[in-house]
Amino acid sequence: MSSHWKWFVLGIVTTLVVLAGGAYLFVKAGGISMETTAAPLPLEKTVAGMALRASLGHAADQKDPLPFNDDTMLAAARIFKQECAVCHGIPGYPPTLISKGMFPDPPQLFEKQDMVAGDPEGETFWKVTHGIRLSGMPGFGSTLSDTERWQLTMLVAHADKLSPAVQAELSH
Numbered sequence: 527m528s529s530h531w532k533w534f535v536l537g538i539v540t541t542l543v544v545l546a547g548g549a550y551l552f553v554k555a556g557g558i559s560m561e562t563t564a565a566p567l568p569l570e571k572t573v574a575g576m577a578l579r580a581s582l583g584h585a586a587d588q589k590d591p592l593p594f595n596d597d598t599m600l601a602a603a604r605i606f607k608q609e610c611a612v613c614h615g616i617p618g619y620p621p622t623l624i625s626k627g628m629f630p631d632p633p634q635l636f637e638k639q640d641m642v643a644g645d646p647e648g649e650t651f652w653k654v655t656h657g658i659r660l661s662g663m664p665g666f667g668s669t670l671s672d673t674e675r676w677q678l679t680m681l682v683a684h685a686d687k688l689s690p691a692v693q694a695e696l697s698h
């Protein structure tokens with residue numbers, strides 16, 4: 527190797543070591559706050575969004591196999607009250623303190639601005655099945671049956687079309 531190549535390689539190695547050391551010191555010095563109230567890091571949302579979209583893969587191709595009727599919606603409402611409402615809320619009630627204290631904020635799935643009614647059902651089913659790491663959203667793939675997770679998918683996909691019976695089931 528001629529001598530200018532050696533300097534070139536040494537330059538690259540030094541740059542990498544300085545970058546890694548800098549990142550280490552930045553984290554060590556508290557540069558990344560783990561407080562839920564801290565502002566998002568630059569690019570945090572972008573990177574998390576990219577990773578989620580890549581993980582979802584072709585999930586959108588799957589359609590909810592269950593019929594949209596009150597039986598499906600009522601079954602879902604019973605599970606939702608128990609397992610989801612503490613984070614995602616129920617119609618007509620303010621968000622819980624637990625939900626307000628989390629980062630990221632759990633979407634209030636019965637509030638117009640947070641509904642997933644327009645999302646592909648397959649993607650919602652994927653999220654309920656696998657959860658979303660580092661967000662607080664649990665995966666229910668090993669604790670709820672496929673049918674139960676499709677029922678829940680049906681419920682949140684029709685959050686703007688609740689019958690009075692389903693509304694009543696959710697709120698008592």
Ligand code: HEC
Pocket residue numbers: 606609610611612613614628629630631632633640641642650653654658661662663664666678679682
């Ligand atoms: C401990 C709190 C918590 C519980 C319990 C919880 N979730 Fe979540 N969920 C979250 C958070 C936080 C997010 C947002 C994740 C993000 O921003 O990437 C989320 C995201 C979601 C999303 C995606 C929303 C969107 O806009 O893409 C769906 C759908 C969902 N949850 C459904 C459910 C269902 C159904 C249950 C119950 C079986 C449930 N969650 C239980 C915290 C929770």
